[in-house]
Amino acid sequence: MKAIYLLVALFKLSPVFCSSKSPSRPRELILERDPGSGSCSVIAARDTQLFRNLPPGDSHVSRRRTPDDKERLSIIASDDSIVLNRARSLCLSFHDAYYPADSTDATVDGFATQGTFSIFEASGLRSTLPQAPYLKIEPLIVSGPSDNRVDLVFFSDGYLAEEKTKFIEDAKRLADDVSNNQTFNTVRPLLNFWTAFTPSKESGVGVGGKPKDTPYGLYRDGTELRGVYYSRPDVARAACLSMGDQCDYPILMGNDPFYGGLGGEFTVITPSLANGALVLRHELGHSVIDVGEEYDGGSDGGYFGVNALEGLEGPIT
Template sequence: MITQAVHISGDKDKRVNLMFFADGYTMQELGKFESDVNKLKDDIISPHGAMGHVADLLNIWATFVPSEHSGIGTHDQPLPGAALGLYRPGPELRAVYVKHPEIARAACKWFREGGAGDGDCDQAILLGNDPLYGGLGGEFTIITASELNGPLVLRHELGHSLIPVGEEYDGGYAYSGVNSDKITYLNDLKWKNYLANPGETRIEDSRMAVQAYPWHDLDIGDYNSTFMSFNDFASHTKSYPTALLRTSLSSIPHPSHVNLTLNGRPLDLKNYFPTEWQNSLDRRWLDISLLDGLELGENVIRVSLTEEGRKEKAGQGGKMITSLEVIEYGGQGRFNHTLGHIGAYRTFSMNGKVTLRPTNEECLMRNVTYPRFCPVCADALRHNLLKKISRKRVTMR
């Protein structure tokens, strides 16, 4: 076992200590583990990182224990001789679980209780040696070494662990904490001190037209979604004149490999495959603004592979559309798109319930591709880290 200090801002008894634990790294991959940890560390605590404003309250450590084989498992099975036993429940690029949580738990406790001269562990981060998207929150922050998605998952899951806050994205179920409130509490929101116009609080008018997590393999066939717009068909008016189509794909390296049409019209995807994501088989997110909104009444989205896409060999999990949602926005000033605006925005859960969140899309707890927390979450992060440190001092006495 090798433990190293990665970022030290003060005495470990007066800081919150994050500890990376290796899984799926062989002895020959010690250097890769160190490099992966340092990239992730730089992402979160750099001056412009999601946790740059609390870098003074954090220490970051890394512990390397070699595994027999490189990588993580799939289909509910970790690789033989894995240090912690990280695995995917299937082949798809979704959650990553730990087979031996008792080992991670005991290791973190051992450091926390002074079992080693160097290192401390208030929050364990289990880092799997895998180049593709995956992770999970909870007792442990589980992530992979994906160049593109590892930092995104780390920021988001640490938000749950350290603040703690609930989700802000649509289609989930865990809506709680400082960034979530009930519609019935509109006049006394948890973030009322941050509101741009506290005397004129309103719920920004948006509607969820379609929401799905299909995890559909496009090599098997096209994916179709037929749904109704919230625009008033009877009066032939567009009360929701603009919309956002948000989808995610995996194992689709080029925009020329996939066709995405809305009501038979192809959407140009070239601008949604940035340079750093070109050629990648990793999971990717596309946010497509529909400036003309949806058609009145019935709408149809179709996703299919092009001839070029069909010829390409599939990556892990297959050529998939993994998620799809369409959000419609009220016209005539009924929805505030202003960047930086803090108000009351609807979030739609997987069971149809509605809660409120502080900002539209400017928080990584809602949009994993966004690099920072909103002010409500950012301040709560600092507050909760200070609270954790205060509790540690009381315990030491």
């Protein structure tokens, strides 16, 4: 059943294949929203991939919870004015915060070109992202052009410069496993896998809530083998967005031989020989579909989303 939901989710996100036309690319505004205050900060704005079933004259909004209890919003529409109008409806005082005080025009022309983070130059709207780190990008499994595929990227964390070969080998093993497993093999023709290597100054994953000197600052709360968290989400966002169409789902891989992971905006894993591939499939389920856990004791009650049944009143479908 999970494979069916993954197929639907990936097809919805993927562009129209084998189209004889070349329609203009839609606009995307990515925001971080504080549910308590309703205020928003801008992560990025860009031309994005073609989007299936994008409502004419309307927008598509996706929401993702972040570990600090905020919302990551993605607003996609055919032109700037639709995107901005939707942003104003979702974000308190969006107009006051992001337009000049003497502006009388509610429409701002011109998104920045993809791969840059200066947004709406005329209005003074700016992204909050830092500069992306150095990335050495290499292909693992490529089924087609990135503007016509769903791209998953392994980003290195805790790998020293001399451990680059190990990182590539770890990522290749996991990409081969996840693309051949029954959960993903039916959508393999839609997927590309890449590595994006950034050398770390320290090897491994932090423990006791203290990240090491690594690009994305992965760490464990204590020494228990469960969650692996990130301390530098802005850097991870900048890294993924700097790749444009090549990065749809970022996978932060910590150089640690033991179990651990996290799902959500970023899929966090380790290359554990015992269970790294299993954890990757599980956490990608959270990242692609935004569903709850497959076990008792998870956050938010554990079970929610399309793979959870809220009651026994109706038939199970």
